[in-house]
Amino acid sequence: MAQIQFPYLGNSLVMAIVILTHVFLAFIAVGGITIAVVSEYIGYTKKSPYHDLLAKKYMNFISNLMKVGGVFGTAIVVLLIGLFGEFTKTLFNIFFFPLLLEALMFFVLFASSIYYRETWNNTKNKKLHLFSGFIAALAGIIAAFIINTVWSFMLTPGSYFKNPSMTSAVFNPLAFSSFTHLIIPCVINSAFFFFIYSFYKIKTGNLEERPFYKWAGDYTGKITAIFILFQIVSGILFLLTIRAIDNSIFTKIVAGDASIFFYSMITLAAIAAISSIIFLLTRKQAYVVLLLGGLAVYLAFPLGGYTRERARKPYLIQGYMYMDQRLATAQGVKKEVTKENILAKYGCLSCHKFKGQGGTFGPNLTNVRLKLNKNQIKSILKAPPPGMPPFGGDDKGIEQITETLLNK
Ligand code: HEC
Known part of the structure; x- marks a missing residue:
């Protein structure tokens, strides 16, 4: 609906x-x-x-x-x-x-x-x-x-x-x-x-x-x-x-x-x-x-x-x-995750914009690959900065998200 x-x-x-x-x-x-x-x-x-x-x-x-x-x-x-x-x-x-x-x-x-x-x-x-x-x-x-x-x-x-x-x-x-x-x-x-x-x-x-x-x-x-x-x-x-x-x-x-x-x-x-x-x-x-x-x-x-x-x-x-009624805890998210929807599924877009979609609470992630490397993104997900909730998925999820953020 x-x-x-x-x-x-x-x-x-x-x-x-x-x-x-x-x-x-x-x-x-x-x-x-x-x-x-x-x-x-x-x-x-x-x-x-x-x-x-x-x-x-x-x-x-x-x-x-x-x-x-x-x-x-x-x-x-x-x-x-x-x-x-x-x-x-x-x-x-x-x-x-x-x-x-x-x-x-x-x-x-x-x-x-x-x-x-x-x-x-x-x-x-x-x-x-x-x-x-x-x-x-x-x-x-x-x-x-x-x-x-x-x-x-x-x-x-x-x-x-x-x-x-x-x-x-x-x-x-x-x-x-x-x-x-x-x-x-x-x-x-x-x-x-x-x-x-x-x-x-x-x-x-x-x-x-x-x-x-x-x-x-x-x-x-x-x-x-x-x-x-x-x-x-x-x-x-x-x-x-x-x-x-x-x-x-x-x-x-x-x-x-x-x-x-x-x-x-x-x-x-x-x-x-x-x-x-x-x-x-x-x-x-x-x-x-x-x-x-x-x-x-x-x-x-x-x-x-x-x-x-x-x-x-x-x-x-x-x-x-x-605000968009998505749950902050990412339970049950892992199924149906694709490259296109992964940031939405894990709730990242509630706060971040990526390629034109998402919120403005956190920094825009569209060009984050120019600023941060793979390990830096991973460590952010493992130990999020103030204002960002703990990541709800597992290591595989972290890997997939990092890939998405690094790809053009
Ligand atoms: C509740 C809001 C919120 C959610 C949800 C959220 N973040 Fe964040 N995120 C932030 C804020 C706020 C910052 C900036 C903190 C600071 O100023 O240091 C941030 C920073 C970041 C940064 C560093 C960006 C930079 O330019 O330094 C990355 C990467 C990031 N988030 C990725 C993600 C990913 C991936 C997800 C989804 C799994 C996510 N965030 C979910 C609020 C959020």
Whole structure:
């Protein structure tokens, strides 16, 4: 079956756009429900009507957002199966039960948030109402945790492929620091969204509404600013964890060909941190400053996601499967090897170009015969340089590849 190629944009870019849009909306929804239920709880215990009103407005907005987010979520699954079938099959096999649990969590999230939204005015049973909101938030957070385990597994599969077990895949080396770095922006993205809305309402809303929106702007602004500072700490920890697990990934992030995205993100994060500190110190006078900081975060968000994807290149699953869904381990490759296809069969073309075909991660091998002799090529295959995986074949394979590279 021929591999589908998405017209115009290419498979990777289509995935990136759809996933980023979904993640952006999903973050606002998960963070928003959490802020809503916590605010309602504060409103209930402290008898503060503003907290309660804010919670209610949040929920109305989020329930629409969740529908749009859900459409994008479905599109992700369709695109994954159609465009990256082998890869999707691998992940769904490894994470079958966690993903099933995730589907259940979506159901709980949707059902309980509908109940939460629809029973707002039934004040007789406030505790039950709060409880349904709490369940919705928890289901969203668990779903985020599960997706995060799959995502972090792709970067740090740990010992899974040597010793496969579902638990080791779920609790892969990066699972927790990656989760913290993912759940904090849920809060930031949604608090900042409401902050922008409040800012707009303060400028344009009618007079009765203004006191509420002034309060709401200050409240969501504080949450935004504090969580931006948390996120910076979690980012540093995340990066240090990556360095401890696999220094080559760390080097790719800070010094590889995608490091420009990383440093742009760092610059935006610095702007966000400074604006957050100014806002927290001066508060209401500094609305515009925080607006700038929050927008910097929204820009940093896709840059961070992109940096993380690039950190894995040329792999889809680090060390195991290449971007073109070829397996890095060359098991079962030896049959059907011919002179024409040998470099493809052993996965070399995932990274190297040879006579016009292949990737650009490693040097072009077309004229390598002018640079290296037979023994040098053999010793490279026996002891590959950093960035190149160990050779999966035997001595005969090495001989055949060397011949291919040396022939005109
Ligand atoms: C995961 C990516 C990757 C794969 C797969 C890969 N290589 Fe490499 N290879 C590299 C990188 C990166 C370098 C350059 C390392 C450096 O800068 O020293 C390299 C260097 C080389 C060199 C030295 C080239 C030169 O100009 O000095 C040869 C020869 C080579 N690879 C052959 C192969 C062969 C044959 C295969 C398949 C069996 C293969 N590589 C598979 C990434 C890869």
